Amino acid sequence: MTDPILKVEALEKRFPIKKGLFRKTVGHVHAVDGISFEIKPGQSLGLVGESGCGKSTAVKSLLRLIEPSGGKIIFNGVDVTHQSLDSLRQLRQDLQIIFQDPYSSLNPRLKISRSVGEPMDVFKTCASREERRERIGSLLEKVGLRPEFADRYPHEFSGGQRQRICIARALALNPKVIIGDEPVSALDVSIQAQVINLMKKLQREFSLSYLIISHDLAVVEHMCDWICVMYLGRFVETAADKEMVKNPLHPYTRALLSSVYEPDPAQEHKRTMLEGDVPSPINPPPGCHFHTRCPHKKKVCTKEAPKLKEIVPDHMVACHLYE
Numbered sequence: 001m002t003d004p005i006l007k008v009e010a011l012e013k014r015f016p017i018k019k020g021l022f023r024k025t026v027g028h029v030h031a032v033d034g035i036s037f038e039i040k041p042g043q044s045l046g047l048v049g050e051s052g053c054g055k056s057t058a059v060k061s062l063l064r065l066i067e068p069s070g071g072k073i074i075f076n077g078v079d080v081t082h083q084s085l086d087s088l089r090q091l092r093q094d095l096q097i098i099f100q101d102p103y104s105s106l107n108p109r110l111k112i113s114r115s116v117g118e119p120m121d122v123f124k125t126c127a128s129r130e131e132r133r134e135r136i137g138s139l140l141e142k143v144g145l146r147p148e149f150a151d152r153y154p155h156e157f158s159g160g161q162r163q164r165i166c167i168a169r170a171l172a173l174n175p176k177v178i179i180g181d182e183p184v185s186a187l188d189v190s191i192q193a194q195v196i197n198l199m200k201k202l203q204r205e206f207s208l209s210y211l212i213i214s215h216d217l218a219v220v221e222h223m224c225d226w227i228c229v230m231y232l233g234r235f236v237e238t239a240a241d242k243e244m245v246k247n248p249l250h251p252y253t254r255a256l257l258s259s260v261y262e263p264d265p266a267q268e269h270k271r272t273m274l275e276g277d278v279p280s281p282i283n284p285p286p287g288c289h290f291h292t293r294c295p296h297k298k299k300v301c302t303k304e305a306p307k308l309k310e311i312v313p314d315h316m317v318a319c320h321l322y323e
């Protein structure tokens with residue numbers, strides 16, 4: 001068995017809500033409520049769920065860009081949960097992130113060579129200016145751009161090209177894991193497919209592991225071999241990609257799938273449409289967080305939170321229907 005490159009155990013993040021003159025804490029936003037997962041080398045895991053369910057907070061917490069309120073983060077066998085920020089150097093090098101918006105991710109005043117070369121400058125990985133120039137050129141080629149683009153400015157590029165530049169920058173330090181926080185959501189659909197294909201090609205070429213976050217199950221299905229569906233800070237279902245799409249078990253996953261794919265008449269009885277809004281994570285509903293929108297709600301659902309339980313091998317679901 002290969003050891004995971006990244007392992008997250010019962011990760012939690014609560015944001016205090018402060019009010020009044022003395023900024024007294026009057027409550028908490030339970031943004032991430034105890035999620036666990038692991039990614040093996042070369043594997044890609046997708047986190048999917050509607051906007052506000054806690055995906056970005058989970059990623060920021062595991063990168064220690066914000067401090068988690070609980071849980072454990074183990075990177076390459078090392079527990080980094082409480083490492084001092086100074087000693088997180090290796091993590092900062094091996095784990096890179098690509099954000100949703102390629103427009104705000106690049107400083108408009110800096111040439112592409114400065115943006116792509118920045119991580120190499122910070123970590124002093126190039127011995128000479130010549131080596132740096134060559135490395136930047138080769139990174140741009142790897143993402144399907146011309147090395148001469150290094151001398152241009154971000155406004156000269158389209159959204160898709162800018163995201164390629166951000167990917168080149170993410171590759172600069174030879175990371176082990178790349179995290180994409182909605183990496184294609186800001187792009188036109190035709191461009192999305194190109195960027196997804198590029199990321200898959202790079203994954204094979206550099207044996208990268210991916211953690212892909214998206215509100216779009218179709219994106220995660222294309223990019224990932226494992227999917228975790230998240231609702232109000234918790235995982236409701238986790239499985240291999242094909243299993244998740246062929247045999248969704250949780251009413252929320254079924255609703256997400258119904259919104260993405262054409263209905264299959266043979267599976268009509270399994271269709272679930274999502275009604276109402278996502279409840280606030282300030283006071284999440286008691287019991288199953290999904291009960292306010294679930295067409296199959298039972299009495300127990302409003303009182304007891306269902307636990308993730310393995311139903312078929314490697315396929316877990318948290319729902320009282322399966323108990």
Ligand SMILES: Nc1ncnc2c1ncn2[C@@H]1O[C@H](COP(=O)(O)OP(=O)(O)O)[C@@H](O)[C@H]1O
Nearest residue numbers: 015029031050051052053054055056057058281
């Ligand atoms: N710094 C913060 N302070 C308070 N609440 C926050 C903060 N960041 C995020 N949240 C809240 O946490 C919840 C999850 O947000 P987020 O992780 O951005 O969701 P997603 O990425 O899935 O859209 C939301 O309700 C959001 O309003």
Ligand code: SF4
Nearest residue numbers: 288291294301319320
């Ligand atoms: S636990 Fe109950 S409310 Fe929650 S998804 Fe299952 S049936 Fe619906």
Ligand SMILES: [Mg+2]
Nearest residue numbers: 055056057181
């Ligand atoms: Mg987000």
